[in-house]
Amino acid sequence: MIHVLFVCLGNICRSPMAEAVMRDLVEKERLAHKIAVDSAATSSWHIGEPPHKGTQEKLKEYGIAIKGMQGRQLHKTDFEKFDYIIGMDESNIRNIRAMLGSPDSPKIFRFLDLTIHRKDVPDPYYTGDFQETYDLVLEGCYALLEKIKGEQKL
Template identity: 75%
Template sequence: MINVLFVCLGNICRSPMAEAVFKNLVEKENLNEKIQVDSAATSSWHIGDPPHKGTISKLKEYNISTEGMVGRQLEKTDYEKFDYIIGMDASNVTNIREILGQPDHPKIIRFLDLTDHKKDVPDPYYTGDFQETYDLVIEGCQALLNSIKSNHEDQFN
């Protein structure tokens, strides 16, 4: 099983959006038995909260479920549980490395570094632009899935 964790500041906008989109892609490719997905926050602000209403609304437009998703905070034990720990922006990556005590491990990456954009995913909590975030998340999730399938070919044949 390959375990993927998406991380942002509050775990109500970007990382749950990425979790839901990635789960949707994994299901469409019938890879549920091979890839497990979760999301978390670097802060404790929204522990137990559902995704932001803007995230829920945007995902509903594309028939992507957020059912059962609630905010949680990144924990030290996540380092051992997850094969990929994806920060939605550079600040998230810095905080992830600090929280996990792993200053430079290759399993911790910035999400859009997997794409040609090589930039941060803007936080729609502040920008209000959930469509821009969704478009970048779709692109990043597809790039991540392609990378996982390429890096773990033996598990997908």
């Protein structure tokens, strides 16, 4: 089983959106038995909380399920469990590396570095633009799925 972890600051907007979108794509490609997806936060602010209302509404608009999702904080053990640890922005990457004690691991990378955008995913908690975040997350998830299929020979 291949394990994918999306990480953002609070685990209520961007990373749960990416988790839900990626799960949806993985299920549609009939790879759910080979790829497991989760999300986490670098902060402890929203542990146990459901995704942000804006994230819920945007995912519902596209028919993507969020049932059972709740915020959790990144743990040192995640480095051993996950094959891909994807930060939504450069600040997340720095925090992930510091929290996991793995500054140079290739399994840790910035999400949109897989796309032509090569930038941070804007945080809709602050921008209010959940559509922009969704569009970038969808593009990034397609790129990540292709990367995984190529690297893991799926």
